[in-house]
Amino acid sequence: MDAYENAKARYEALGVDVDAALEALGKKAVSIHCWQGDDVGGFENLGQALSGGIQATGNYPGKARSPQELMADFAQAIRLIPGKKRINLHASYAVTGAQAVDRDKLEGRHFDAWIDFAKENDLGIDFNPTFFSHPLAADTLTLSHPNEEIRMFWVRHGIACRRIAAYIAKALGQPVLCNVWIPDGYKDVPADRLGPRLRLKDSLDCIFAQPLEGVIDCVESKVFGIGVEAYTVGSSEFYTAYAANHKGVYNLLDNGHYHPTEMVSDKMSSMLAFFDLLPLHVTRPVRWDSDHVVRLDDELKEIALEIVRNDALDRVLIGLDYFDASINRVAAWVIGTRNMQKALLYALLQPHQKLKELQEAGRFTELMMRQEELKTYPFGEIWAQYCRTMGVPSDEKWFDQVLAYERDVLSLRK
Ligand code: RNT
Ligand code: ZN
DSSP: OHHHHHHHHHHHTTTTOOHHHHHHHHOOOOOEGGGGGGGTTOOOOOOOOOOSSSSOHHHHHHSOSSSHHHHHHHHHHHHHSOOOOEEEGGGOOOEEEEEEOOGGGGOOGHHHHHHHHHTTTTTTEEEEEESSSSGGTTTTTTTTSSSSHHHHHHHHHHHHHHHHHHHHHHTTSEEEEEEEEOEEEEOOOOOOOOHEEEEEEHHHHHSSSSSSSTEEEEOOOOOOOOTTTTSSOOOOHHHHHHHHTTTTTEEEETTTTOOOOOOOOHHHHHHHHOSSEEEEEOOOOOSSSSSBOOOOOOOHHHHHHHHHHHHTTTTTEEOOOOSSSOOOOOHHHHHHHHHHHHHHHHHTTTOOOHHHHHHTTTTTHHHHHHHHTTTTSHHHHHHHHHEEEEEESSTTTHHHHHHHHHTTTGGGGG
């Protein structure tokens, strides 16, 4: 018996349907963020450093400097990633040619190049308004800004972006997730916490006023950012309550956006109990919201387990969100995305019904024993088989292609 058949037989002895697991994995799209390719730079040439309390550190050579380069790099990455993929765009990646278009004036047509790219590469698209790296976001205040003119500029940006998302959804014939994350907050102890939150509430009401076909709206909370350590307007409670009170607006969980001992894997079921959809930003926080490349670590597996064991593959919208400028950026995409998929497969290969029954029956010794034994089941052989059937390298050999791409393309960028 070959290694795959052998591995399959071991899972089947537990009652796991391996073919069904592979089929489910092949159907589940992962939304890959475009911004790993250029350190969240975008194409606007506003002369703005990355702002909003987030940071990409490192200076590995070869980052994409234009839409053409970013698309080529992304296309190279997805050749090495099995299964269904989406691309997650930010408004700052508009392709406007020689003409500069300010954020509140952006239109769907400025994303035509991305729509073509998505069609050529069989990708879905997700979208994000960009509330940072802009002169009017210099105070780290946007939708909660006390200055009405500035606040309304950002409201117009939010509305423009939802229209863009609807335009893309129509062009692709499938829904687009449109995610609002704002950096707003204060460095030090505020004198008024409620005022900014009421302004944010009003801004969101304006942005979401019109229902738009094909758009799935969501809001992303955060605990703190660099330079805004004391107070974040869009906190977890704020957005959870906002989404609960606005049908059609969902609460996105980014697993870098909580205190380090809080686990998103533990929050997901609470969201699933009240919302039909749950969007995620999967990242890897190292001591803070550092957005390191996603590794196949315990929390990633636990997140995947929550998706699978709650039968929520269709309800949880998986997006990645990290940006590491210290390593090859194409490799960063491939490593992180393959890890997300590996975690899903790991979760799909567990006898969940049996494990739940052990919990219900209070048989915790056996439950622990089984959970631990499962960790050393021959999951790698099943993953390799999945990659082979999807026509991508099944092991570290994919890296040869990244090295060749670095030699022939990335290293020529000066
Ligand atoms: C920031 C949020 C947000 C951004 C991207 C670029 O802390 O996680 O999602 O990372 O929109
Ligand atoms: Zn995020």
